[in-house]
Amino acid sequence: MADRYFLLVCDDSPHDVVLTDPGVRVLDVAQVVRRLTGLSLWRSKVLATQVPAVVLGSVPQEEAAAAVVALCDAGARAETREQPEPDFPKN
Template sequence: MADEYIWLMCDETPHDVLLTDPGARVTDVVQVVRRLTGLSLWRSKVLVTRAPVVVLDHVPEEDAAAAVSALRDAGAHAEAREQQEPDPYWS
């Protein structure tokens, strides 16, 4: 019996939200990260101080854009990156 592989295509490619620099208003950025991730205040602060770091991963494009906007409004430098599709031959 031959094995058959099916490659499923999603309509939407997941995105990652990357915090590149917290900026001058670190406390405001920590509050936004806390709201976005649901982490505790302490863990949010640790995450922000380790920038550059991925704050959210595998989120839809609209959610990623909203998160980047909220982080930028708080004074941070952030961007949304489209995730690379895995190579079906190497996975």
């Protein structure tokens, strides 16, 4: 039996929000990470200090852009990265 793979095409490809530098106000950035992810403050601080870190994964572009703005307002440097399309085996 042959395996078949289908690629669903949608208007918005998923994006990741990557924290590249927490800046000098790490606690403020950790609070924003906590608000975005729902993690505890302790885990948010650990995530904010281990850069580069994916804060949010597979979110729409508008949500990713809003998260980057919130992180930058707290003093961090963050960016969105578009997830690559998966390579499916060809028959």
